[in-house]
Amino acid sequence: MAHELDPRLIERLARFALEEDRAFDDVTTLATVDAGLTGHATFVAREAGVLAGLPVAEACFRLIDDRCRFEPHRTDGEKFGASEPLAVVTGPVRALLQAERVALNFLQRLSGTATLTRAFVDAVAGTQALILDTRKTTPGLRDLEKYAVRCGGGANHRRDLASMAMIKDNHREAIAREGRSLVEAAAAIRQRSPGVAIEIEIDHIAQLEAALEARPEWILLDNMSITDIALAVQQTAGRARLEASGGVRLENVRAIAETGVDAISVGALTHSARALDISLELKF
Amino acid sequence: MAHELDPRLIERLARFALEEDRAFDDVTTLATVDAGLTGHATFVAREAGVLAGLPVAEACFRLIDDRCRFEPHRTDGEKFGASEPLAVVTGPVRALLQAERVALNFLQRLSGTATLTRAFVDAVAGTQALILDTRKTTPGLRDLEKYAVRCGGGANHRRDLASMAMIKDNHREAIAREGRSLVEAAAAIRQRSPGVAIEIEIDHIAQLEAALEARPEWILLDNMSITDIALAVQQTAGRARLEASGGVRLENVRAIAETGVDAISVGALTHSARALDISLELKF
Amino acid sequence: MAHELDPRLIERLARFALEEDRAFDDVTTLATVDAGLTGHATFVAREAGVLAGLPVAEACFRLIDDRCRFEPHRTDGEKFGASEPLAVVTGPVRALLQAERVALNFLQRLSGTATLTRAFVDAVAGTQALILDTRKTTPGLRDLEKYAVRCGGGANHRRDLASMAMIKDNHREAIAREGRSLVEAAAAIRQRSPGVAIEIEIDHIAQLEAALEARPEWILLDNMSITDIALAVQQTAGRARLEASGGVRLENVRAIAETGVDAISVGALTHSARALDISLELKF
Amino acid sequence: MAHELDPRLIERLARFALEEDRAFDDVTTLATVDAGLTGHATFVAREAGVLAGLPVAEACFRLIDDRCRFEPHRTDGEKFGASEPLAVVTGPVRALLQAERVALNFLQRLSGTATLTRAFVDAVAGTQALILDTRKTTPGLRDLEKYAVRCGGGANHRRDLASMAMIKDNHREAIAREGRSLVEAAAAIRQRSPGVAIEIEIDHIAQLEAALEARPEWILLDNMSITDIALAVQQTAGRARLEASGGVRLENVRAIAETGVDAISVGALTHSARALDISLELKF
Amino acid sequence: MAHELDPRLIERLARFALEEDRAFDDVTTLATVDAGLTGHATFVAREAGVLAGLPVAEACFRLIDDRCRFEPHRTDGEKFGASEPLAVVTGPVRALLQAERVALNFLQRLSGTATLTRAFVDAVAGTQALILDTRKTTPGLRDLEKYAVRCGGGANHRRDLASMAMIKDNHREAIAREGRSLVEAAAAIRQRSPGVAIEIEIDHIAQLEAALEARPEWILLDNMSITDIALAVQQTAGRARLEASGGVRLENVRAIAETGVDAISVGALTHSARALDISLELKF
Amino acid sequence: MAHELDPRLIERLARFALEEDRAFDDVTTLATVDAGLTGHATFVAREAGVLAGLPVAEACFRLIDDRCRFEPHRTDGEKFGASEPLAVVTGPVRALLQAERVALNFLQRLSGTATLTRAFVDAVAGTQALILDTRKTTPGLRDLEKYAVRCGGGANHRRDLASMAMIKDNHREAIAREGRSLVEAAAAIRQRSPGVAIEIEIDHIAQLEAALEARPEWILLDNMSITDIALAVQQTAGRARLEASGGVRLENVRAIAETGVDAISVGALTHSARALDISLELKF
Numbered sequence A, B, C, D, E, F: 001m002a003h004e005l006d007p008r009l010i011e012r013l014a015r016f017a018l019e020e021d022r023a024f025d026d027v028t029t030l031a032t033v034d035a036g037l038t039g040h041a042t043f044v045a046r047e048a049g050v051l052a053g054l055p056v057a058e059a060c061f062r063l064i065d066d067r068c069r070f071e072p073h074r075t076d077g078e079k080f081g082a083s084e085p086l087a088v089v090t091g092p093v094r095a096l097l098q099a100e101r102v103a104l105n106f107l108q109r110l111s112g113t114a115t116l117t118r119a120f121v122d123a124v125a126g127t128q129a130l131i132l133d134t135r136k137t138t139p140g141l142r143d144l145e146k147y148a149v150r151c152g153g154g155a156n157h158r159r160d161l162a163s164m165a166m167i168k169d170n171h172r173e174a175i176a177r178e179g180r181s182l183v184e185a186a187a188a189i190r191q192r193s194p195g196v197a198i199e200i201e202i203d204h205i206a207q208l209e210a211a212l213e214a215r216p217e218w219i220l221l222d223n224m225s226i227t228d229i230a231l232a233v234q235q236t237a238g239r240a241r242l243e244a245s246g247g248v249r250l251e252n253v254r255a256i257a258e259t260g261v262d263a264i265s266v267g268a269l270t271h272s273a274r275a276l277d278i279s280l281e282l283k284f
Helices: A007-020 A027-032 A054-064 A093-123 A142-151 A169-177 A182-192 A205-213 A226-236 A253-257 B007-020 B027-032 B054-064 B093-123 B142-151 B169-177 B182-192 B205-213 B226-236 B253-257 C007-020 C027-032 C054-064 C093-123 C142-151 C169-177 C182-192 C205-213 C226-236 C253-257 D007-020 D027-032 D054-064 D093-123 D142-151 D169-177 D182-192 D205-213 D226-236 D253-257 E007-020 E027-032 E054-064 E093-123 E142-151 E169-177 E182-192 E205-213 E226-236 E253-257 F007-020 F027-032 F054-064 F093-123 F142-151 F169-177 F182-192 F205-213 F226-236 F253-257
Strands: A038-045 A069-072 A085-092 A130-132 A165-167 A198-202 A218-222 A241-245 A263-265 A278-283 B038-045 B069-072 B085-092 B130-132 B165-167 B198-202 B218-222 B241-245 B263-265 B278-283 C038-045 C069-072 C085-092 C130-132 C165-167 C198-202 C218-222 C241-245 C263-265 C278-283 D038-045 D069-072 D085-092 D130-132 D165-167 D198-202 D218-222 D241-245 D263-265 D278-283 E038-045 E069-072 E085-092 E130-132 E165-167 E198-202 E218-222 E241-245 E263-265 E278-283 F038-045 F069-072 F085-092 F130-132 F165-167 F198-202 F218-222 F241-245 F263-265 F278-283
Touching (some): A007 F007, A027 B169, A054 A085, A054 A093, A093 A130, A165 A169, A165 A182, A165 B027, A169 B093, A182 A198, A198 A205, A205 A226, A226 A241, B007 B054, B007 B093, B007 B142, B027 B093, B038 B093, B054 B085, B093 B130, B093 B253, B093 B278, B165 B169, B165 B182, B169 B182, B198 B205, B205 B218, B218 B226, B226 B241, B253 B263, C007 C142, C027 D165, C038 C093, C093 C130, C093 C253, C093 C278, C165 C182, C165 D027, C169 C182, C169 D093, C198 C205, C205 C218, C205 C226, C218 C226, C226 C253, C253 C263, D007 D093, D027 D093, D054 D093, D093 D130, D093 D142, D093 D278, D165 D169, D169 D182, D205 D226, D218 D226, D226 D253, E007 E054, E007 E093, E007 E142, E027 F165, E027 F169, E027 F182, E038 E093, E054 E093, E085 E093, E093 E142, E093 E253, E093 E278, E093 F169, E165 E169, E165 E182, E165 F027, E169 E182, E182 E205, E198 E205, E205 E218, E218 E226, E226 E241, E253 E263, F007 F093, F027 F093, F054 F069, F054 F085, F054 F093, F093 F130, F093 F142, F093 F278, F165 F182, F169 F182, F198 F205, F205 F226, F253 F263
Parallel strands (some): A130 A263, A165 A198, A218 A241, B165 B198, B198 B218, B218 B241, C130 C263, C165 C198, C198 C218, C218 C241, D130 D263, D198 D218, D218 D241, E165 E198, E198 E218, F130 F263, F165 F198, F198 F218, F241 F263
Antiparallel strands (some): B038 B085, B038 B278, C038 C278, E038 E278, E069 E085
């Protein structure tokens, strides 16, 4: 399975993070480690998980010293168990030490998101529901985190405010204030941005029919009970695709999925995943 | 209490995140909300915590539309309870909707870190131990996250690889390989970067005396038992300052502090804090 | 009618263009015009058209000297006749001369696109067909040119490769090579990017039914005869929206629109509009 | 014939345009085309013209995927006929599809300028008149467009406001207001920027002698009749070089050239050239 | 006397230098100086000189804290004596301390160049010779340093390789290798860049006539004796302007100027001027 | 001896300087030198000195044309005599000419700093005193200049305001104003930035004991007589390290060193070093 990631983005982010850490001016390593000393460093999982971010980690070492050689044992998107070696870097010990922390910062964080995503995806296995991310991402890392979600088997909700229309409750109120209907609002969107899919958020089953009249591609069922979600699926009968959100946890995600919704979005995938425990073991 | 943050940094990060979200091209809002409609939006805490990031949130709205007025009810560094209003933004409804998600992404994440930090700081209250962050920060957000740690009452460990020397186990091994002693290594660092403080990491009490001979400003006791930490404090007798790290949790942090160490560093403050639940309630 | 444009984008582009022209180092003006001399300059249309780009022109003068005052007589999106004054700038004569060419470069080019768009929009007046732009834009100016299209009454086709899926003939061939059907390809897209609308390109009426089976939001009828376009409209019967493209000219666009298609896309709006003749007349 | 172009500029512009198009996140291609599929794509001229921009097109493919191989059949600056193959790219089909539009946007636009330039250059063949561009270029693409003019056999007028002095009518008025003469103004320029050539614009033959007194390197004859241009050539007698501008069209350019002027500048070369029709034909 | 300097350039350079110094994160000042404490700081000359760089110094304080007020006592380009106050900044003491070093770094360096330039300009007073800078500037500061030269009464030689042609000895050799004459080389330059002035370097009086045949705007007399320079002036008789360079010192510059050359260029103005001694005296 | 320098920094600075010089658009070279002509250029010292900046010079040529080959004869940090060849570049003559000036600008300036540093270092040979730079560096070139100081055998004082605390006289006054002691101020710094070393500036021997009470890592003896410096060394007796500054010249530096201070800082190393005379001799 290939998980595409823009090589320019990888390089830009890795470089920025190395400069943020002033890795090129590591006062300890440059004063204490001989320039000629070489070694190899192994990324080792300290707990089971799903890998994401290996190409970024690779770039960190290469940007510090292009003599570093990176040999992956796993690929992004693969599951691994505790204690498994994930990749080996060979090169000057100086470079291995200078890039270590930044490489781990990327790898642990992205693998944390991939691992959490995979848990949700596994929990709904056999249903038709996709697990989606949200726009609740770390500022500056959106493309990377959405990639990590794909590594975990999830799918990407809209990337940004321009790539899909979402009529939320506040929009509905503004629309009502101006004396317009949802149908008119959807038409205004299609007039301005005809190629963009429209999703309408509802938080009560009673709003469903009015929303469907606007013929959106998607309807978002926000914070609704499982009973109401099931009712919405039945009532919609394929006239739009349905997404459930709000209060989704590993404990209840399968029940939500079994209502027949098309997708379930989970903010925690990106805003609250904890870093996975991965270490770098150096030998020389 | 003032918590300093470079205004240029705030503006650069806010702008970058808004562009990442293509907030200026919000296809929904621009098509459905009248340009003349104004309103006000209140940041409301859905759980208790410590505030961090308000100036960044403010910048998000101002950069979208400089007619937005931001009125803080709390200041960064203050504690708040569930349901408390934190700040109110007044301005065009379009701008309120366009900046909402990005502003929340910053505020929830940074307040998450400040809140977790405060929990650790409160847990060691009355001891002399500082709670320190690490370099395990989100790539691109280091200065912001270290600021959030200060908002939570913590102190900042070295900002980057150039601002303090830290001789870790891998450095020790490299030094040994080259037939040099710790004393010589420390001298080499002082020769190259005389103004930089030196910390030496040890993971066994038996290494303490050799480390002290190099006259470091700090010694890092990594993953040592509370008994050994206490022993190290006694044996060091003020010859260096002592930092404990490794496996630090809210449950054991007070016991570590009571050994008399000067500081305790906690990677989780920045790498695994979950986003705090804060909402933006819009009225117009 | 308001035409939204990101103020940051305006400023960035204006600044870049001024630097490209080294306007701040105008060797003629700085040596020959007294710093204290003030005047006013009027943008005058030398031919009728539709205005686009006034905020960018305004920014050019303001960035050179923030004492420049800009008074618009027309708004972006308005029609104007030959010889009409469009806006007046008052300020130091030095600044007026330094920014003149760059301001005109933006204004003439964008008004050219808006004017050409308006001609197509007027030609299909009374039909339901939208006039759409394409991705055939000037590198670096896409957002500005798509804005100019809106100023001319057109609508924006997908902004970029990430904001809508378009299965073109080459994709179809690749899909076939891999032994997959259009239905499977569309499903793969929806699996990866569920919120993105899908358009399928066909160039022969015989391909229509197979395309409709994949349930795309849009079908693109490329280079088809008016008879076939009309047939496609009839056969589709609302199952997807239809866009016509290829060989669209002012002479035939109304006939295409009258077939009942939802949209007609015209690459020339951005790739071949000529600059509108606008001059800046300086008085002091 | 070699046409120099800064390789860094090429790379920066190509990368920027690819990012503007979000080519690295092509939701269609990444979901429907297998990563392992390779093919080759041929740039084919659909009309005769002069080539410009091939190195930029090459960079677009290489930046998407450095396995792309680019084999030119023509060089920038060469004429080609309709249906001729211009270059072939071989590589992963994904990359060919992701870079296609951006590469064409550069190539069509720049070849359009080169082709229009060549038409003017051919029209004055046998005279001594150079065909010059102006500063009426696309913001952000000035160096590229001036390169395209050279590809078409034209020469470059001043690149920017710092690289040559041009005393226009507005400067003359400001100079007069301050009670200074043209001679004094020219001296002021030479005092400040001694190495810069000076051109004085006149729009009436009666202004010629006064202009010549200032000993400019160039005189610009703006919007003057062919009779007056001829008179100016005779009267100047080599004391300055002469440039004609204003209302220059393919129909009258030869007559202007035959007056003996040294150069003729044509704004349309860059502000109103239409994109040349070039297609990319993919085989795999 | 006004000395123009692009305000954007000032801001960009000041901001960059402040970030380079991490002035916003001044660990001493933020921990020890109260945020509410205000004061004023006076720039005081410790030796006589010519001022250059005041707007950059002003920007440094304003960028740190926009409450800083800057009151100049002198203007760029003015002479001042030892102990004279040059400007006063009023504002928060924190900001005064954070920006101090960076503001002085600019002001001392640029005033050093202006002062040295003025010494050369004064030395040739009464002759017609301009004192010119060279391209031997500090990387990144060329525009600022060339401005400082103007502040000192000097004039600017070509800004960069694109703004004037200079045929040096190496070019002559390359031209000869290709079997071309100087006349042909000059024609090739004029063909490619017709608006650019041409200078030809000679280092022996015997080369003068051949150089004059190419009709350059300038001839550079490099490292020639005063006798030969005088001979060149006589022989040239106004057919080109003459610049002398090489081994120019305060001791011999007047003798060179009295030969009648039009300009004398001095690399030391920018590559070897020492920083002027200026201090910032803080009161609060 | 290896002198580390971030390869990314080198490339960024070299590229910026080449663009500043518009080296890619060298109107002379591109018009007069054949693209196929190759040659070699030798950097030759015209005076004795210490080398610094060779990797930057190398990058200048490589960035213009990656066919340039760079063969160093000396390494950064080495001493050389007058007339010695330092390095040879082989490649297209065009590239050699285009990059020449920028490469020399870096090399002459940095070698100037290294050479001056070495003179001070040699003057104190046999004592324990380090020669330190200051923050009086050229805006934008700090890392490069501090590297040149290391090449000359010097050591680097604090890089920026965040990497070490320095309590200067103005801080002392602010602290006194707020009714705090030096001990309290030092504690406040350690509370906020525990890993940062503290230096306290005194300008009178009478302040020494109060300063020592705060237990700083360093004390700066500013502008004190040699007698007082010697007294301070004796009185401090190893309780802090001592730095002398102010009025340090080659004539008096050894006397200062012989007092037993640990370090002597010299602003002139970076703010007033003159460019070393190095030429590039081209053969082809």
